[in-house]
Amino acid sequence: MTVKTNRRAFMAANAAAIAAAVARNTWAGDLPAISGPPAIEIYAGSPLVDRVALSPNGQRIAIITQKGDDKKLLYYDIANPAPRTIAIGPDKVRDLFWGDNEHVILVDSQTRALAGFAGYRHEFFQARSINVETAQIATLFNNMGGFYNVVLGAVQRIKTPDGYRVTASNYRLQTDDGTTSIPDGKFYLYSFSLDKASSHMICDASEDATSFLVGPDGTPVAYVEHIPLHNEWRLYINATPNDKNEHFQLAYSVQDPVDLPSLQGIGRDGQSVVVYFNKGNNQGEFREISANGTLSPTLDPDAKLDREPLFHPVTQRLAGFRYADDWPRDDYFDPMLKKLAEALPQIVDPGDRVRIVDFAEDPRKMIVYIENTHNAGNYVFVDFTTGGGATIATNYHALPPEWISEKQPIDYKAGDGLDIHAYLTFPPDVALNGRTAKNLPLVVLPHGGPWSRDFVDFDWQPQVLASRGYVVLQPNFRGSSGYGRAFEDAGNGEFGRKMQTDLSDGVRELVKQGLVDPKRVAILGASYGGYAALAGATLDPGVYNCAVSIAGLSDPGAFISYLLESTNNMDTPGIVHWRQVLGDRSGWDDIAPARQASKASCPILLIHGTDDTVVPITQSRKMESALKAAGKPVEFVTYTGQDHWETVGSSRIEMMKAALAFIEKYNPPA
Numbered sequence: 064m065t066v067k068t069n070r071r072a073f074m075a076a077n078a079a080a081i082a083a084a085v086a087r088n089t090w091a092g093d094l095p096a097i098s099g100p101p102a103i104e105i106y107a108g109s110p111l112v113d114r115v116a117l118s119p120n121g122q123r124i125a126i127i128t129q130k131g132d133d134k135k136l137l138y139y140d141i142a143n144p145a146p147r148t149i150a151i152g153p154d155k156v157r158d159l160f161w162g163d164n165e166h167v168i169l170v171d172s173q174t175r176a177l178a179g180f181a182g183y184r185h186e187f188f189q190a191r192s193i194n195v196e197t198a199q200i201a202t203l204f205n206n207m208g209g210f211y212n213v214v215l216g217a218v219q220r221i222k223t224p225d226g227y228r229v230t231a232s233n234y235r236l237q238t239d240d241g242t243t244s245i246p247d248g249k250f251y252l253y254s255f256s257l258d259k260a261s262s263h264m265i266c267d268a269s270e271d272a273t274s275f276l277v278g279p280d281g282t283p284v285a286y287v288e289h290i291p292l293h294n295e296w297r298l299y300i301n302a303t304p305n306d307k308n309e310h311f312q313l314a315y316s317v318q319d320p321v322d323l324p325s326l327q328g329i330g331r332d333g334q335s336v337v338v339y340f341n342k343g344n345n346q347g348e349f350r351e352i353s354a355n356g357t358l359s360p361t362l363d364p365d366a367k368l369d370r371e372p373l374f375h376p377v378t379q380r381l382a383g384f385r386y387a388d389d390w391p392r393d394d395y396f397d398p399m400l401k402k403l404a405e406a407l408p409q410i411v412d413p414g415d416r417v418r419i420v421d422f423a424e425d426p427r428k429m430i431v432y433i434e435n436t437h438n439a440g441n442y443v444f445v446d447f448t449t450g451g452g453a454t455i456a457t458n459y460h461a462l463p464p465e466w467i468s469e470k471q472p473i474d475y476k477a478g479d480g481l482d483i484h485a486y487l488t489f490p491p492d493v494a495l496n497g498r499t500a501k502n503l504p505l506v507v508l509p510h511g512g513p514w515s516r517d518f519v520d521f522d523w524q525p526q527v528l529a530s531r532g533y534v535v536l537q538p539n540f541r542g543s544s545g546y547g548r549a550f551e552d553a554g555n556g557e558f559g560r561k562m563q564t565d566l567s568d569g570v571r572e573l574v575k576q577g578l579v580d581p582k583r584v585a586i587l588g589a590s591y592g593g594y595a596a597l598a599g600a601t602l603d604p605g606v607y608n609c610a611v612s613i614a615g616l617s618d619p620g621a622f623i624s625y626l627l628e629s630t631n632n633m634d635t636p637g638i639v640h641w642r643q644v645l646g647d648r649s650g651w652d653d654i655a656p657a658r659q660a661s662k663a664s665c666p667i668l669l670i671h672g673t674d675d676t677v678v679p680i681t682q683s684r685k686m687e688s689a690l691k692a693a694g695k696p697v698e699f700v701t702y703t704g705q706d707h708w709e710t711v712g713s714s715r716i717e718m719m720k721a722a723l724a725f726i727e728k729y730n731p732p733a
Contacts (some may be wrong), residue, residue, distance in 0.1 A: 119697045149198050160421075169191045203255050276329065291635055439467055439521045503534045611667075672702045
């Protein structure tokens with residue numbers, strides 16, 4: 064395969080025409096002159112591109128773009144960039160891809176309760192096929208007897224002898240007069256046409272099934288069952304994938320209270336499947352399993368970083384791994400994809416960070432995302448067949464490059480000697496005006512999860528804080544993902560303990576270096592980061608002048624009870640995982656900020672959305688009541704309709720305004 068890598072040719076061909084056409088058909092408009100720090104809306108507002116997808120033939124682009132709470136579906140032909148739009152309103156878009164060259168598949172979600180699903184309200188997903196020529200919309204599972212019009216698991220494009228279709232799965236739970244008198248509760252896999260979403264059942268499985276794996280032609284490859292009563296995981300593989308009649312057989316099973324395997328995708332030979340196995344204090348391993356239950360040797364046994372598998376865009380077979388580093392790094396062993404990935408750095412500027420977003424059926428045509436120290440992110444169409452390409456859109460078009468601060472990786476030692484990797488973002492004027500980074504005000508910004516991590520990528524929240532004069536510290540504390548299973552397991556039993564002091568140890572290191580003023584430190588976080596903010600004020604007193612908790616956990620015991628509403632089983636993997644990190648039940652009250660409110664050493668701001676199905680708003684209400692009872696300063700702001708992921712753009716802006724005003728009041732930058 065010949066790869067052409069003329070950087071100037073890639074970025075010049077049609078770039079201005081396409082980018083300008085996209086801007087005209089979005090809400091970009093004329094940009095006001097900026098003097099001083101950009102408005103919070105410029106950072107916290109939705110990026111121009113919410114989702115972007117490339118058609119199978121590599122000739123069309125689809126974009127979800129957003130302003131405030133309203134979204135548009137924008138699409139155009141690359142050869143003739145005259146974008147057209149379809150208004151889709153305030154939908155919470157979760158995925159976008161082309162079903163064929165004329166239909167896009169839009170997956171969104173709603174927060175609601177449905178009979179048959181245990182617990183409180185959940186985030187349910189719907190999938191719609193939209194004909195971009197006629198704007199007609201067809202919803203999957205709509206008006207199908209016994210099914211809610213939701214999808215469970217992945218929605219996937221397939222290519223059959225009769226053309227393109229999409230597959231999706233669902234439980235039959237409803238009673239439907241004249242169709243299903245008694246719901247069977249089984250898990251079904253269907254394929255759908257793209258115009259009218261007419262359906263064809265591919266196969267079914269028991270009510271204990273949780274996911275199907277489907278081949279690129281729609282052939283069912285495997286499915287997984289989870290038996291909650293026994294914490295048993297079962298893998299069934301289709302032994303005759305070329306036969307129209309599926310012959311699933313049990314290939315592998317295991318019982319474990321927490322470390323159950325997970326089905327990842329199709330193996331390299333197209334017959335086996337890829338499964339991830341957790342292995343105690345090791346990093347875990349990926350293996351292929353054949354229909355007769357034979358396990359391959361560990362794939363990539365020498366990996367030192369967390370990784371996830373990459374699959375070929377057409378064959379869907381295992382093609383490589385993506386490694387969690389400061390910037391995600393793709394390592395393909397598929398020859399063509401490897402050559403393409405290695406060619407990408409040659410077509411971008413030195414210092415650019417680049418990753419592949421989507422492929423056409425010919426992988427030499429792709430969409431990539433590019434950012435750097437002074438670029439908040441561009442999407443670019445790349446065509447290796449012609450040596451051409453074009454910039455599709457710039458995410459934060461109103462953000463001047465001089466107001467983008469570089470995020471710098473740093474390392475420091477925790478109190479017990481554990482190495483902690485973190486990121487520092489300095490105020491822009493430190494670099495612009497040559498101001499010395501000395502005795503600066505600090506905001507600690509711990510990530511959510513806690514089984515997650517921060518990267519060196521553009522991140523709007525630390526950028527807002529840095530633009531207002533703060534240094535921002537983002538530690539990947541013990542328990543974070545990305546550094547191997549042993550580092551993640553180091554967080555077990557350390558919730559509110561060493562996971563917390565990993566943050567304040569970072570503060571102490573910056574103070575020791577003279578970078579930070581120890582009298583001007585605040586903490587802000589969301590989800591687990593929200594818990595860390597509350598714990599910083601109550602369990603690790605004397606470090607912070609104020610704390611802002613967005614959707615934070617305040618009482619672990621009450622949270623476990625909330626999770627039990629959906630399972631009624633303390634031994635499900637999810638709850639067992641939480642119990643591991645929380646430590647012994649007898650110590651939960653000691654690490655519950657709501658139960659330690661009398662120890663709060665600084666003012667606290669609570670922010671929570673009413674549609675949060677991950678951490679219920681009752682967690683913040685409980686914290687507010689406890690702080691008020693203890694006579695401690697507290698403010699509480701709620702946002703109607705906001706979910707755990709801050710999907711509602713207008714609320715996200717107001718949340719950041721409230722958080723910044725609170726921090727500036729109690730931890731002023733000057």
